[in-house]
Amino acid sequence: MTTASSADHPTRRDFLFVATGAAAAVGGAATLWPFVSQMNPDASTIAAGAPIEVDLTPIAEGQDIKVFWRGKPIYISHRTKKQIDEARSVPVSSLPDPQTDQARVKPGHDQWLVVVGICTHLGCIPIAHEGNYDGFFCPCHGSQYDTSGRIRQGPAPTNLAVPPYQFVSDSKIQIG
Amino acid sequence: MSGPSDYQPSNPVLKWIERRLPIIGLVHSSFVAYPTPRNLNYWWTFGAILSLMLALQIVTGVVLAMHYTPEATMAFKSVESIVRDVNYGWLLRNMHAAGASMFFFAVYIHMFRGLYYGSYKEPREILWILGVIIYLLMMATGFMGYVLPWGQMSFWGATVITNLFSAIPYVGESIVTLLWGGYAVGNPTLNRFFSLHYLLPFVIAGVVVLHVWALHVAGQNNPAGVEPKTAKDTVAFTPYATIKDLFGVSCFLLFFAWFIFYMPNYLGDPENYIPANPGVTPAHIVPEWYYLPFYAILRSIPNKLAGVIAMFSAILILAFLPWLDTAKTKSSKYRPLAKQFFWIFVVVCVLLGWLGGKPPEGIYVIAGRILTFSYFAYFLIVLPLLSRIETPRPVPNSIADDVLAKTGSKATPMVSTVIALMVAGALFAGSAQNARAEQQEVPPSQKWSFAGPFGKFDRGSLQRGLKVYKEVCSACHGLSYIAFRNLADPGGPGYSTAQAAAFASDYKVKDGPNDQGEMFERPGRPADYFPSPFPNEQAARVANGGALPPDLSLIAKARSYERGFPQFVIDFFTQFQEQGPNYVDALLQGYEEKPPAGVSLPEGSYYNKYFPGHAIKMPKPLNDGQVTFDDGSPATVAQYAKDVTTFLMWAAEPHMEARKRLGLQVFVFLILFAGLMYFTKKKVWAEAH
Numbered sequence: 001m002t003t004a005s006s007a008d009h010p011t012r013r014d015f016l017f018v019a020t021g022a023a024a025a026v027g028g029a030a031t032l033w034p035f036v037s038q039m040n041p042d043a044s045t046i047a048a049g050a051p052i053e054v055d056l057t058p059i060a061e062g063q064d065i066k067v068f069w070r071g072k073p074i075y076i077s078h079r080t081k082k083q084i085d086e087a088r089s090v091p092v093s094s095l096p097d098p099q100t101d102q103a104r105v106k107p108g109h110d111q112w113l114v115v116v117g118i119c120t121h122l123g124c125i126p127i128a129h130e131g132n133y134d135g136f137f138c139p140c141h142g143s144q145y146d147t148s149g150r151i152r153q154g155p156a157p158t159n160l161a162v163p164p165y166q167f168v169s170d171s172k173i174q175i176g
Numbered sequence: 177m178s179g180p181s182d183y184q185p186s187n188p189v190l191k192w193i194e195r196r197l198p199i200i201g202l203v204h205s206s207f208v209a210y211p212t213p214r215n216l217n218y219w220w221t222f223g224a225i226l227s228l229m230l231a232l233q234i235v236t237g238v239v240l241a242m243h244y245t246p247e248a249t250m251a252f253k254s255v256e257s258i259v260r261d262v263n264y265g266w267l268l269r270n271m272h273a274a275g276a277s278m279f280f281f282a283v284y285i286h287m288f289r290g291l292y293y294g295s296y297k298e299p300r301e302i303l304w305i306l307g308v309i310i311y312l313l314m315m316a317t318g319f320m321g322y323v324l325p326w327g328q329m330s331f332w333g334a335t336v337i338t339n340l341f342s343a344i345p346y347v348g349e350s351i352v353t354l355l356w357g358g359y360a361v362g363n364p365t366l367n368r369f370f371s372l373h374y375l376l377p378f379v380i381a382g383v384v385v386l387h388v389w390a391l392h393v394a395g396q397n398n399p400a401g402v403e404p405k406t407a408k409d410t411v412a413f414t415p416y417a418t419i420k421d422l423f424g425v426s427c428f429l430l431f432f433a434w435f436i437f438y439m440p441n442y443l444g445d446p447e448n449y450i451p452a453n454p455g456v457t458p459a460h461i462v463p464e465w466y467y468l469p470f471y472a473i474l475r476s477i478p479n480k481l482a483g484v485i486a487m488f489s490a491i492l493i494l495a496f497l498p499w500l501d502t503a504k505t506k507s508s509k510y511r512p513l514a515k516q517f518f519w520i521f522v523v524v525c526v527l528l529g530w531l532g533g534k535p536p537e538g539i540y541v542i543a544g545r546i547l548t549f550s551y552f553a554y555f556l557i558v559l560p561l562l563s564r565i566e567t568p569r570p571v572p573n574s575i576a577d578d579v580l581a582k583t584g585s586k587a588t589p590m591v592s593t594v595i596a597l598m599v600a601g602a603l604f605a606g607s608a609q610n611a612r613a614e615q616q617e618v619p620p621s622q623k624w625s626f627a628g629p630f631g632k633f634d635r636g637s638l639q640r641g642l643k644v645y646k647e648v649c650s651a652c653h654g655l656s657y658i659a660f661r662n663l664a665d666p667g668g669p670g671y672s673t674a675q676a677a678a679f680a681s682d683y684k685v686k687d688g689p690n691d692q693g694e695m696f697e698r699p700g701r702p703a704d705y706f707p708s709p710f711p712n713e714q715a716a717r718v719a720n721g722g723a724l725p726p727d728l729s730l731i732a733k734a735r736s737y738e739r740g741f742p743q744f745v746i747d748f749f750t751q752f753q754e755q756g757p758n759y760v761d762a763l764l765q766g767y768e769e770k771p772p773a774g775v776s777l778p779e780g781s782y783y784n785k786y787f788p789g790h791a792i793k794m795p796k797p798l799n800d801g802q803v804t805f806d807d808g809s810p811a812t813v814a815q816y817a818k819d820v821t822t823f824l825m826w827a828a829e830p831h832m833e834a835r836k837r838l839g840l841q842v843f844v845f846l847i848l849f850a851g852l853m854y855f856t857k858k859k860v861w862a863e864a865h
Contacts (some may be wrong), residue, residue: 013859016852016855016856016859017856017859019852020849020852020853020855020856023845023848023849023852024849026845027845027846027849030845033264034263034264034267034268035235035239035268037263037264038239038242038243038262038263038264038265038268039242040263042243042257042261042262042263042265043260043261043262043661043665044257044261044659044703045261047659047661047702047703048703050701050702050703058691
């Protein structure tokens, strides 16, 4: 490109080039969006992730069940008095991820622990009623959770997550 | 790619890289400093357009493969869920499907350009042969891609095309079995076609690299057909060719976007919206438009083996072109006779394409034979003969002379050829439509609120149509691709999420097994799909006198009728896409108490004016007063038909409103962008003249 003509009409010429370049950039970015957006869950996956209801009556004290919601295992434990006491007698400040047991269950439903059964370390599924704390033990890298699903020992950084849920009645919960 | 680069980076990091891997120098010498003849016209931008199309097909294809299931019972449904559920899935699918047609459209222009300007002549023979190889690979890829949606045309196209190989003596049948992986086209065939359809584009990309390499060794041909002699004959690839190519690309994108956003089904076959059925062959097997000329050649030879040989020879003969046409003058501009024969050849090809879409009967067979002869005569008689007897006009001394000789008078032939080519393309496309349904009564064209570039569904009509479907049609017809949640989707009947949930809970849906291992019924949820009235095909047939009531999810796109010439050409410009709705609406109202005199109906059939063959197994479904509307709309058959058709059109394409809305935005942008590109190109080139 010569410099002579750009010296003649520097502004008009530069404006055209900048405008064309900008339009190309905007068009390119806009074109890119559908290719990124398509990676997100599609409408049927989102619809299938709707809340589910779980009947608690068949779960005896000291037992737990595993249900799936949005492809994740959810542990529902019917805790014994002993398990609840164990969870509540630990000084919160001594925990790696301090949280009271009360904050992890619904008031009035202390015996029900509902947690996402996915180890917060790297996503393996911990085994219930295993480990030193009668809670959950992750066989992958040895993380141990207590009867409230809180991390007590091992590489996992945080407590087992509590999914969004509510009691529809005393014996039924809705997860999601 | 043309010798060692003289590119010297000044940045120390680039210097470091360049000493170890001279890749920047390679790009610089190939796409920046590379000298390109200064007299190239816009026909030369199709190389860049094709590169873009290949890249776009690969990118959209890789993305579609993330959502597609190559399994015979799930493939059709997975394509529908791409279009219905995946974010922008409808856009990606339209891009890929229309993209295939655009790719072929561009490659045909590219090939005809090479033919006209003698781009296959010494020293570009290998360049040309690589191009023929790319074209063959494209045909294989396109064919296998068309099989993947596993509709009726996919299935029967696969059957017919693979059966071509059965013509080979002795080993034909074994080869066909080998291709199928079974005793008929089936799941193994689909699986391997998917695998190969994913592989071949990368093979094409590899051969394209060789093609560009060969191009950059021999240098580009040009309209004058004389090789560059001095620096005055050439300009640098960047910015001159780059900017010109980009302007060409932006114009091509406008054409492409017309199909993506406004005519997505214009080039497709409605038959392919019917899931593959190994028991029923469609009345007319028509390949995609880009194969039609060769299909016509195949059919015009009465002997099976000879037909297959002729078809493959028609493509392979292109590879021998450099030795069939031995004339010294490259460009047909300076060959008065070759020029005329070239255009005759173009017409022959277009006519062959048109014939390919016609049924092989009567006059079409004779015309097919004459045109097939003409096709081969061009290569085997005309070109070798012309090379010996034609006296060419003098060619310019140099490219620079050529540029000086014609300043100003070059735009007109280009424009007229573009128009001629577009008409020819439309003729091709339309000929595929032409082949369908001959003796059928043409349904009257209705006014649809969803027609045209700004079309929107009438919410009231959709809601009434849903009621008609629920109270009448759903007794026999499924709607299995529609979920209750869709009723609350934007661009649909306009219900709220709560209303859709309430609507769903009226239905009983089979679920399970429960903890006892038993199936149970529960109220429907938004995520559930409309339950089908019959548990399986056999039950449906028994209940309906042997006929299978089709699922209505796609019926508005799976039915069509012939529009005829020149109507289908006009349809391209007016965006007419409503054959399906017109047909469904007409069918619902087309019942007659008594068949016309002289027409006898089989037992259990009814006379319908618009049904192909007139004998329909479905009794008259709608009667006045059958359904009561809350909004006071008339309770007439005409109203029911219109509303339920509107509803079924939405069911067939739930994202139509989004498609047309995004289309408008894209067009505004592309027109502005093409305008900017035009002026930028002019500015850049102002210095070259």
